[in-house]
Amino acid sequence: MACTLPYYLFMSRLNILVVEDEDAIRGMLLMVLEQAGFKSSAAADAEEAQKALAENSPDLILLDWMLPGISGVEWARRLKKEPAYRELPIILLTARGEEEDKVRGLEIGADDYITKPFSPKELVARIRAVLRRSGRIQGVAQITLGDLTLDTEQHRLTIGDKQLEVSPTEFRLMQFFMTHPDKVYSRTQLLDQVWGRSVYIEERTIDVHIRRLRKILGEYGREDWVQTVRGFGYRFSLME
Ligand code: CA
Numbered sequence: 001m002a003c004t005l006p007y008y009l010f011m012s013r014l015n016i017l018v019v020e021d022e023d024a025i026r027g028m029l030l031m032v033l034e035q036a037g038f039k040s041s042a043a044a045d046a047e048e049a050q051k052a053l054a055e056n057s058p059d060l061i062l063l064d065w066m067l068p069g070i071s072g073v074e075w076a077r078r079l080k081k082e083p084a085y086r087e088l089p090i091i092l093l094t095a096r097g098e099e100e101d102k103v104r105g106l107e108i109g110a111d112d113y114i115t116k117p118f119s120p121k122e123l124v125a126r127i128r129a130v131l132r133r134s135g136r137i138q139g140v141a142q143i144t145l146g147d148l149t150l151d152t153e154q155h156r157l158t159i160g161d162k163q164l165e166v167s168p169t170e171f172r173l174m175q176f177f178m179t180h181p182d183k184v185y186s187r188t189q190l191l192d193q194v195w196g197r198s199v200y201i202e203e204r205t206i207d208v209h210i211r212r213l214r215k216i217l218g219e220y221g222r223e224d225w226v227q228t229v230r231g232f233g234y235r236f237s238l239m240e
Pocket of ligand 1: 064
């Protein structure tokens with residue numbers, strides 16, 4: 001069967017800089033970003049953020065409005081005046097929901113403004129929207145292998161015109177498999193790639209998800225696509 005990998009810019013390559021002085025919120029943000037497939041770096045104030053900016057060349061900054069020292073909004077105003085960073089998207093986070101704050105945030109050049117508390121889902125959707133507007137996510141976010149199509153925008157996995165019922169974890173696992181076909185991965189590698197290092201999961205959990213995927217694909221006679229490589233791990237392949 002012919003395999004085609006159309007042009008696709010991987011979300012996981014995009015890097016988000018989180019600037020937030022509250023440890024708990026910063027930790028939560030980093031976890032949400034990792035689960036959404038982004039790379040991330042973190043800073044607790046504008047000074048640290050300035051260093052991280054030079055070291056990590058982020059694609060977007062999530063910036064808390066109220067920071068000790070130079071405030072987030074002031075740092076954003078300065079950045080937007082520097083030619084090197086003028087185009088770098090900034091999303092301001094704030095605990096204050098007043099309309100005039102929002103106007104001020106957008107006036108200094110922030111690309112969006114999110115009021116705490118917000119849901120992880122809303123945050124990720126806003127980040128993706130800003131990245132798309134700024135041209136950092138390009139092309140159709142679709143991966144096709146044979147008649148299997150994974151759409152990362154709509155979170156849909158289809159065979160022909162039939163939609164497969166997969167959990168969010170299984171969707172990410174399929175996303176990894178479909179972008180890395182015909183290669184063998186150990187359970188540890190799959191844990192790192194799909195679940196991320198910060199999450200503690202037993203290796204057996206992978207086997208459970210693999211069994212579920214096989215069952216789902218098996219309904220279309222495609223259970224052989226998820227292959228066990230004895231003593232090593234798993235491989236996704238459309239070839240026998
Ligand atoms: Ca703060």
